[in-house]
Amino acid sequence: MKKKKITQDKLVCFINYILLGLLLITILYPLVYVISASFSSGEALASGVVRLFPVEPTLLSYKTVFEYDAIWIGFVNSIIYTAAGTLVSMLLTLLAAYPLSRDDFRGKKVLSSIFLFTMMFSGGLIPTYMLVKNLGLMNTMWSIILPTAVSAYNVIVARTFFNQTIPKELLEASQMDGCSDFRFFSQIVIPLSKPIVAVLCLWIAISLWNGYFNPLIYINDESKYPLQLVLRRILLMSQVNFANANIDPARVAANRYLSQMLQYSTIIISSLPLLILYPFIQKYFVKGVMIGSVKG
Secondary structure, three states: OHHHHHHHHHHHHHHHHHHHHHHHHHHHHHHHHHHHHHOOOHHHHHHOOOOOOOOOOOOHHHHHHHOOOHHHHHHHHHHHHHHHHHHHHHHHHHHHHHHHHOOOOOOHHHHHHHHHHHHHOOOOHHHHHHHHHHOOOOOOOHHHHHHHOOOHHHHHHHHHHHHHHOOHHHHHHHHHOOOOHHHHHHHHHHHHOHHHHHHHHHHHHHHHHOOOHHHHHHOOOHHHOOHHHHHHHHHHHOOOOOOOOOOOHHHHHHHHHHHHHHHHHHHHHHHHHHHHHHHHHHHHHHHHHHHHOOOO
């Protein structure tokens, strides 16, 4: 009986390894393809011969992108927006989540219900645009940061983490020693909450870095464009009006190939900073998500 059980366990493990291997290939192949395509020639991309490795390797697409001076301004703007937005969002999220995790906080059920309500219903684009405009935030950094500074989902995840990981006995002991609520929060709760802080920072940073729609709506000054809008402009500039019969056919073909090449190089350029950042906080990611996840 024991031998049969061991055989079944090995079979289950073997099937799991096969399924996980297939899942890994499914996830990894698109990333490898995009990297290979970004280094391949336009002719190779147009003919569809790129499969796994670069074909006719070239740096033309990257050279074209980095020769555009505005991309460096976009990089700096995106870094500023992401850093400032993450800081503001984390501060507001943690200050909202911790009181909601305390049993002695009056009205926490009402406030929690209000947060949940905002997850299901929102004012919509036009009221949000009018609010941002009337507050004088148009064409400023704050028009990108403040409208999305507090996410109800992030508040609930952080609240659940505090409920499950911060012992109530620790709070009682600190109160007996005369520790104030703010000091307990800043010197005890926050240091013990590194996993959820790292996870929320990653989520918020990804959202701000990849943010495209809000800057497109609220930012008009090109010198304040984030990286995503700069890359969008590069792609639009590389496209040719094929309806114009006076365009040289060779130029049309080259430009079409360049546009196809730029699609992949801009994906790599916009994703690379986050890919570099992720390994440094990966060790906190699983723990923070599992402990802070919303329980039914």
